Amino acid sequence: MSQLKQKKNDDFFSKVYEVTKCIPYGRITSYGAIARYLGTGRSARMVGWALNVSHSNQEFIPAHRVVNRSGLLTGKHHFGNSTTMKQLLENEGIIIENDRIINFEENFWDPGKELK
DNA sequence: ATTCTGACAGCAA
DNA sequence: TTTGCTGCCAGAA
Numbered sequence: 001m002s003q004l005k006q007k008k009n010d011d012f013f014s015k016v017y018e019v020t021k022c023i024p025y026g027r028i029t030s031y032g033a034i035a036r037y038l039g040t041g042r043s044a045r046m047v048g049w050a051l052n053v054s055h056s057n058q059e060f061i062p063a064h065r066v067v068n069r070s071g072l073l074t075g076k077h078h079f080g081n082s083t084t085m086k087q088l089l090e091n092e093g094i095i096i097e098n099d100r101i102i103n104f105e106e107n108f109w110d111p112g113k114e115l116k
Numbered sequence: 117a118t119t120c121t122g123a124c125a126g127c128a129a
Numbered sequence: 130t131t132t133g134c135t136g137c138c139a140g141a142a
């Protein structure tokens with residue numbers, strides 16, 4: 001099955017998926033937090049990139065729980081409809097206004113702190 | 117092989 | 130204060 005194309009366990013991406021899937025219900029985190037947890041440090045962009053390809057993953061990635069450090073739903077447009085991400089988060093008890101999470105710090109979930 | 121982009125973050129002016 | 134530029138790493142053209 002063309003495993004030749006498969007990288008070595010997706011290394012970086014697999015970690016991003018794992019952490020993202022570990023985000024508890026009603027919790028949210030930031031790209032930088034995940035990137036920092038992965039050890040990539042400031043390459044938070046890669047986290048977003050990984051989530052971008054997360055659609056290729058058969059597993060459901062709660063990418064809607066991942067936002068930028070400002071709590072802004074930057075990638076909402078990637079959920080099909082711009083309102084999908086907002087609906088999902090609100091469904092989990094996250095308060096969103098103007099595509100921004102109001103209780104961001106309250107429900108913030110730090111992988112490096114929670115998972116460790 | 118080189119160049120550009122990308123769901124960010126940090127720092128400078 | 131706000132605005133904008135650079136830096137980060139990895140993948141696609």
